[in-house]
Amino acid sequence: MKILIIGTYMPRKCGIATFTHDLFQSIEDITNEVEIIAISDGTESTYPPEVVNTINRNDKSDYLKAADWINKQNYDCCILQHEFGIFGGDAGNFILDLVLRMNIPLITNLHTILQEPSKDELDVIQKLSALSDKITVMTQRGIEMLKKVYKIDSDKLELIPHGVPNFKISRENAKARLGLEGKKVMLSFGLLGRSKGYEVAIKACSKIRDEEFVYIIVGATHPNVLKEEGDTYKNSLIHAAAELKLSGKVFFVDHFVSDELLQIYLKACDIYVTPYPNINQMSSGTLSFALGAGAAVLSTPYWYAKDLLANDRGRLFDFNDSDGLANIINELLENPVIMRKYMNNAEEFGKSMSWQNVGKSHLKLISKIIQPKNKIQDFKSLNMNIKFLNPGKSNNLISS
Secondary structure (H helix, E strand, O other), X not given: OEEEEEEOXXXXXXXXXXHHHHHHHHHOEOOXXXXXXXXXXXXXXXXXXXXXXXXXXXXXXXXXXXXXXXXXXXXXXXXXXXXXXXXXXXXXXXXXXXXXXXOOOEEEEEOOOOOOOOHHHHHHHHXXXXXXXXXXXXXXXXXXXXXXXXXXXXXXXXXXXXXXXXXXXXXXXXHHHOOOOOOEEEEEEOOEXXXXXXXXXXXXXXXXXXXXXXXXXXXXXXXXXXXXXXXXXXXXXXXXXXXXXXXXXXXXXXXXXXXXXXXXXXXXXXXXXXXOOOXXXXXXXXXXXXXXXXXXXXXXOOHHHHHHOOOOOEEEOOOOOHHHHHHHHHHHHHOHHHHHHHHHHHHHHHHOOEHHHHHHXXXXXXXXXXXXXXXXXXXXXXXXXXXXXXXXXXXXXXXX
């Protein structure tokens, strides 16, 4: 099959770009040719060879040109990564111009599903759904919200989880690589911004009793945040750690780490925490990766976390509750059996979310979409031929 993926892409430093790259790798093989159209905001340097075209985020005409180009390339299917902020227009509605003009089967993967969308946001998702052959989401909660809030038919919806890497290094070796032997490591990673809630986790660190405990925050300031306010948020976190006298306990890895190094950090951690303050978050690659790494995962109860950490796969604490987080950390560090239970449950569940399995799910869905499309196309061709041979007679075989 010849497959097109549309989304932001490496070297862009954002979660969607990472996801698009991982999806590309998971479905590309000797039987599938996979290419990328990258949505660009102008910050990217040279793209890798799989990127065959680009769209200037804020140039509406670029979306139309891209659609015309796509229609000439003989693709079997397109997978669109949707996040409101990566496209131009009101609520990112420029992408609708491309989709409306494109004439190949479309799967749209929704990364954000809002419980209370604005009129424009609701309009974009409903129109995008109508123009898509399938909508994929990463949790069952997402499916229920799309049916209830956006009135999308359940037949359009497909659950495919967020993929996680295949970790090839042991926890002991990972700690040794990072010089963390003997340490009880808690980790967070992701581009820094005020939506992360890391200040809550730092405050909790001041209440941890284990002398070997350390907390590592991996990630530079998000490029969009850097444009607007510089490193103000990161500096506030450093200041908070200093005020709480956490020198030697809290560390910052202030750069965008490679996939290989990220896997080492994830395997080195005993506890992973996402203290996000926003209940509406519908997906989190970081949380998914931590499960795959077999960490004891702690999180605020945003929607994705509540789904992913059910059935003792992790623990939840209230939003902005540093005391509640500290109590859970102390409990786990002082009760290795309980800690091991969460780690084992996370790792076992994470296997079902490997990128290899997620890639297979996407390919299976594409095959299911393509086959009926081909049959309908054959009928339409036959119908047109009959009309041509018998002008003036009604010979419709199917409704078009």
